[in-house]
Amino acid sequence: MTFAKIDDGYFDHPKIIKAMKVTVLAPLLDVACIVHCAKNLTDGLVTDDVIYGLVRGSRSQLDKAIDALEQVNRLERWSLTAWKVHNYLKHNPDRKTVEARRARERDKKRRERGYGNSMPHITSPGDGNKVEAYAPKSDDPLVNRLILLCESRGPHIEHDAEAIVKWCRLVLTESRLAEIITNLESKNMKPNHPRYLQAIVTTEGRRIGAKIPTTA
Secondary structure (H helix, E strand, O other): OOOOOOOOOHHHOHHHHHHHHHOOHHHHHHHHHHHHHHHHOOOOEEEHHHHOOOOOOOHHHHHHHHHHHHHOOOEEEEEOOEEEEOOHHHHOOOHHHHHHHHHHHHHHHHHHOOOOOOEEEEOOOOOOOOEEEEOOOOOOHHHHHHHHHOOOOOOOHHHHHHHHHHHHOOOOOHHHHHHHHHHHHHOOOOOOOOHHHHHHHHHHHHHHOOOOOOOO
């Protein structure tokens, strides 16, 4: 779990007071952007497809809030499709720092459980007592994270995880997939197989009306 830092004098800041005079949605959207960045390790970036879904409001209301935050320099246009939260990395750790801390915490838990520096790898279904060092070898970070989440260590785990992540990317955005995996990691959930992620993505895809591929 990652925590976002909000100053206790936030609502007394002149920029926030000025933005609130334009619309009361402005500070809510500002805080929502900060929380989104902390939760998804975006280093302060919020894409256009995300920012309009962070708080409830019509498109025109959210445009007004975005404009108000831009006017007081709380949001900066980073690219044609993304915004940057002003000074986010001044007050919050970057992705590299958070991931390094999480890796240290995972290693500590593994050592406490007697696994050394690696997750357990059951080499065959019938040999439940044999444990070997295991580390995923994919070049895709999401695939590696999905593999480490799962309890199963069957011989086809990496191939299955790669196929399922590829399938999931046809349904949801990269940032949303990373958010789902981050949520599972923070809750210390251990699904038996990567298809658990596919089930979550299928449910969410149907809810938002996305096209669901037939197979992974």
